[in-house]
Amino acid sequence: LLSGLIMAAMGFDPVAAYLAIAKGSFGSTRGLINTVTVAIPLLIVALGLSISFSMRFWNIGGEGQMVMGAIFATYVSHQLPESTPAVVYWVAMALAAMLGGGLYALIPGLFRAYSGTNETLFTLMLNYVAIKVAVFLRLVLWKNPAAKGFPQIKAIPEAAHLPKLFGIHIGWIVALVVTVFVAVYLKYTKRGYETRVVGESERTAHYAGINVRRVLVGGVALSGAIVGLAGFAKLSGVSHVLSESIGGGNGFSAVIVAWLAQLNAPVMILIALLFAAMEQGAMGMELALKIPVSVSDVIKGLILFSALASEFFISYHVVIEKGPRALLRQYRRLGQKSTQAEAAEGEDQT
16 A cells, blocks of 8 residues: 555556556466566575574575575586586585585674674675675686686586476475475474574573574574575576676565564465565566566565564554543552662662
């Protein structure tokens, strides 16, 4: 409703815009395929971030971990002989991507666990480091001589490309498997329980005999490994060539997806599809109605704003008290606070 009012104020027909988004994302087989393809890495990154978020480790480095996963996967694909079977390519590249993403996330994890470093800024800055590493590889170290002067990395072998099932590369199967894994891990495993306890209160976790540092470091590494897997899916299923833009903003959008889903893995599927539909449908909206693609970003922002506002009003409520009873309640509250303050002062003196 809010986004519709904004579009109307800008002189656009909101109903026609929503219909164009729906038609562009789900109105044809090609649109549906493109929507799911866009949602695959977004979902995988959100699932990975949900593990670190469950520990209140605010991992904003999904973009960099995804790029690093793609870098590791590219390296492995170029080291294997061309006669390597496709399945070996996929497994080796997936494991390499998980290793790359996991190791990259491990850096801020260790700093947070052993020195209390702020992980939000740390992981955010590492995004740009990973992107610059990819730029260096493209311009210097891995520059393809056959590209005729164009700064481009050699494409991965054709055997390393993920095959398609129902018109979509099988990364969607990987995403569903990861969804099940994360849901089971967080709800039904001992390590998942420890992860949630650490997220609730590190002090409580210490009293319960949980090694907080071990859980924190292990959880962050697992989080980064899953995010790195998204880099493999994007590389092997879509782009086939490493570039610094392979993250595509998924690392940041996935933060919103995970948060809106309340870290619920199955719900993330729906949220990721919704965001992918808006991204895919925005192009159709621009072609049909000449409405800028940036309007879809406005809609995403308003969705997040509405979710924040609704959570605030669910968690808190305004109470207006009038009359003598209100004065009596206020007097009792002041008396209770005074008694508590005196008790605390007495304990300090003893």
